[in-house]
Amino acid sequence: MTPLPMPSRTIRRRLLLVALALIVATPLQTFAQTVIVDGHVSAPLVIDAARLATFPRRTMTVDDHGTTHRYDGVLVADLLAQAGVPLGEQLRGRALATYVLVSGRDGYRVVFSIGEMDPALSTKTIILADTIDGQPLAADHGPFRLIVGDDTRPARSVRMVSAIRIVRIDE
Ligand SMILES: Nc1nc2c(c(=O)[nH]1)N[C@H]1C(S)=C(S)[C@@H](COP(=O)(O)O)O[C@H]1N2
Ligand SMILES: [Mo]
Numbered sequence: 448m449t450p451l452p453m454p455s456r457t458i459r460r461r462l463l464l465v466a467l468a469l470i471v472a473t474p475l476q477t478f479a480q481t482v483i484v485d486g487h488v489s490a491p492l493v494i495d496a497a498r499l500a501t502f503p504r505r506t507m508t509v510d511d512h513g514t515t516h517r518y519d520g521v522l523v524a525d526l527l528a529q530a531g532v533p534l535g536e537q538l539r540g541r542a543l544a545t546y547v548l549v550s551g552r553d554g555y556r557v558v559f560s561i562g563e564m565d566p567a568l569s570t571k572t573i574i575l576a577d578t579i580d581g582q583p584l585a586a587d588h589g590p591f592r593l594i595v596g597d598d599t600r601p602a603r604s605v606r607m608v609s610a611i612r613i614v615r616i617d618e
Contacts, residue, residue, distance in 0.1 A: 479609065480590050482526075482575065486613035487545065489531030496577065496590065502526070505574050507594045509601075518594045520576035523547075523611065524566055532613055535567040544616045549593055552607040557593075559603070561613070572596035575608060 454462070484492040492498070502521035509516050528534055533542045538561065545561035563569045576594045577584065584592055584606075593605040 482591055482608050483610045484526055484530045484613075485610070486548075487532075487615045488527075488613050490529070492526065492530050494526060494575075494591075499575070499577060499591075502529075505572070507572060507574055507576070507596060509594060511601075517580050518574065518576035518592070519578045519581075520574040520591070520594065522566065523573045523575055523593070524564055526575065526611065527561075527564065527613070530613070532561070534561075534565045538562070538565055538568060541615070541617060546614050546616065548610075548612040548614060549603075549605045549608060550610040550612070551605045552609045555605055557603045557605050570597070 480495060482492075482494040484494060499521060502525050504519055505522055507518050507520075509518060524534060527547070532545075543560075543562055547559045547561060547564055548556060549559065550556045559573065563571045564573055566572065573596065574594050576592050577590055579588075584590055588606045591608040593603065593608055595601075595603045598604070
């Protein structure tokens with residue numbers, strides 16, 4: 448029986464690089480700095496800092512136990528519109544039986560109705576923020592956090608947002 452030929456040095460190096468890339472990439476997924484917008488949408492989105500920067504900016508002021516903070520980001524409705532979710536005059540009939548499930552990297556999950564997310568229908572303002580008082584969010588809060596205007600407690604202010612899923616309940 449002839450022994451298998453030893454792979455060349457170049458091949459061994461390449462194999463080593465592939466193995467290293469796999470080892471590094473797996474835990475990195477856990478800290479992925481993106482927000483996936485998917486579900487009942489015509490065009491799923493992957494939002495990273497560069498993509499977020501292409502949307503109009505919105506500022507919200509939040510009171511945290513007597514201290515005022517300024518958050519800046521973009522309207523979630525603008526992200527939904529880009530993903531092809533019907534809003535405004537298009538948001539009627541069966542489309543109103545749609546909810547928006549917002550998840551954090553730690554598995555925290557919160558539901559909104561599509562109606563309260565649409566500024567054409569509701570007076571609520573909901574943004575995906577990327578800065579607090581002009582600075583990037585801390586690692587355990589960001590890079591993206593939901594800021595929900597007119598909620599009386601910050602319980603739906605999902606930190607470390609990783610996904611926004613659109614769900615039509617009658618399908
Ligand atoms: N990802 C994630 N977001 C979250 C939570 C959580 O456990 N995980 N807790 C919520 C609750 S109940 C509150 S009161 C606020 C606390 O926000 P703070 O850390 O800025 O005080 O975050 C909200 N967002
Ligand atoms: Mo809370």
